[in-house]
Amino acid sequence: MVKKTALVLGGLGVIGRNLINHLSTLDDWTIIAVSRRGPDAEMAAKAKFISCDMLDKADTERKLAALTDVTHVFCCALYGGIDATTTEQNRRLVAYPVEVISNVSKKLERVVLQEGSKAYGRQLGPFKTPAKESDSRHMPPNFYYDQEDFLIEFQKGKSWTWAVLRPEAVCGFAMGNPMNLILCFGTYAAISKELGMPLKYPGEVGGFNAINQVTDSGLLARMTVWAATSPKAGNEIFNITNGDNFRYVNVWSDWARHFGMEVGQPQRIISAQVMPDKGPVWDRIVKKHGLLPLPYEQTAGWPYFDFNMDTSWDVLMCDAKRIDRGFTEMVDTEAVFLRLFGEFRRRKVLP
Numbered sequence: 001m002v003k004k005t006a007l008v009l010g011g012l013g014v015i016g017r018n019l020i021n022h023l024s025t026l027d028d029w030t031i032i033a034v035s036r037r038g039p040d041a042e043m044a045a046k047a048k049f050i051s052c053d054m055l056d057k058a059d060t061e062r063k064l065a066a067l068t069d070v071t072h073v074f075c076c077a078l079y080g081g082i083d084a085t086t087t088e089q090n091r092r093l094v095a096y097p098v099e100v101i102s103n104v105s106k107k108l109e110r111v112v113l114q115e116g117s118k119a120y121g122r123q124l125g126p127f128k129t130p131a132k133e134s135d136s137r138h139m140p141p142n143f144y145y146d147q148e149d150f151l152i153e154f155q156k157g158k159s160w161t162w163a164v165l166r167p168e169a170v171c172g173f174a175m176g177n178p179m180n181l182i183l184c185f186g187t188y189a190a191i192s193k194e195l196g197m198p199l200k201y202p203g204e205v206g207g208f209n210a211i212n213q214v215t216d217s218g219l220l221a222r223m224t225v226w227a228a229t230s231p232k233a234g235n236e237i238f239n240i241t242n243g244d245n246f247r248y249v250n251v252w253s254d255w256a257r258h259f260g261m262e263v264g265q266p267q268r269i270i271s272a273q274v275m276p277d278k279g280p281v282w283d284r285i286v287k288k289h290g291l292l293p294l295p296y297e298q299t300a301g302w303p304y305f306d307f308n309m310d311t312s313w314d315v316l317m318c319d320a321k322r323i324d325r326g327f328t329e330m331v332d333t334e335a336v337f338l339r340l341f342g343e344f345r346r347r348k349v350l351p
Helices: 014-023 057-064 087-104 143-155 181-194 205-209 217-229 248-258 276-289 302-309 320-325 333-346
Strands: 004-009 029-035 048-051 072-075 110-114 161-167 236-240
Touching: 004 014, 004 087, 014 029, 014 217, 048 057, 057 087, 072 087, 072 217, 087 143, 110 143, 110 217, 143 161, 161 217, 181 248, 181 276, 181 302, 181 333, 205 248, 217 236, 236 320, 248 333
Parallel strands: 004 029, 004 072, 029 048, 072 110, 110 161, 161 236
Antiparallel strands: none
16 A cells, blocks of 8 residues: 655644545545644644644745655645635745645645635626636636646646645534634524524525535545545546535525524624624523533634625536546535534534
8 A cells, every 4th residue: 555645734624624534534644734723632633733834935944844755735724714815825825835845745746725616706796607617717816816826837847736626615513713604603593592582594685595505524525535636637626516506595494493493584784793792692602501612703703604694696616527527426415514513512512
């Protein structure tokens, strides 16, 4: 068995954490991860973690220069949350570590970059759907374009290849990451219930009825390993969603039932404005239900929640290319939501 060595950049986010979880079940991988925060005991047992400021070229060179056996780099780090205009910082998060590993590791085979549907301009308003990898770019700035352009240009003349994945609203277990739709929703629901309110859709009414997609973090992890190792994925871009779609209006009653709540009429709020002061309510919930003492500011990224709830146009990407190339797996989105709500409850993060 030929061992492969993964370098996971952004090892504690939703994507990176769940990628490490999957890699740790495979016998032929050694895992090294980079993160700003220190790992919990569960993650520390699965990967060697390096603390590094990847926005600092000198620190990146100093911390990563000894990694001469890396075969695959997985770019899962993010700067600036939902803001697609933070181009220079996010370019560095890819460029600095990839430059170092490309220079020091003669074993490097492939670099996999995680993007998202903002590559199609979903953050700007209605866009062509279903979106395909061959669609034209929107008017920049968009940091995905800067990252892509760097990889494509820097890879020329080198023996390794790249792959780009475009998931949508990745859903999985992770804590301390603001871009986590499951934890955002669960926190919103728990606070609503504690305040004696029914479960009201908090975004634009159009968003309640629009078509949406998400990507299960486990599915994405398996797709990521495929993209890193399949000959059919070299120097290619792939959409990756669960393979189905949903409307919030059709799942809202199931979610309310899961949290033991009544369904209320949709009522738009700007979560980024009205939720930050609910820390005392959250502390009361934690004490009442014996939850993990997760600080309120680490439970939910309210701007990210607004970004998803206020999207009143269809968000739909085409999975045909990845299916045609050989990664055919799909999962049921409605089942994914309920499973993850249950996992956060079992782990004592949500009531």
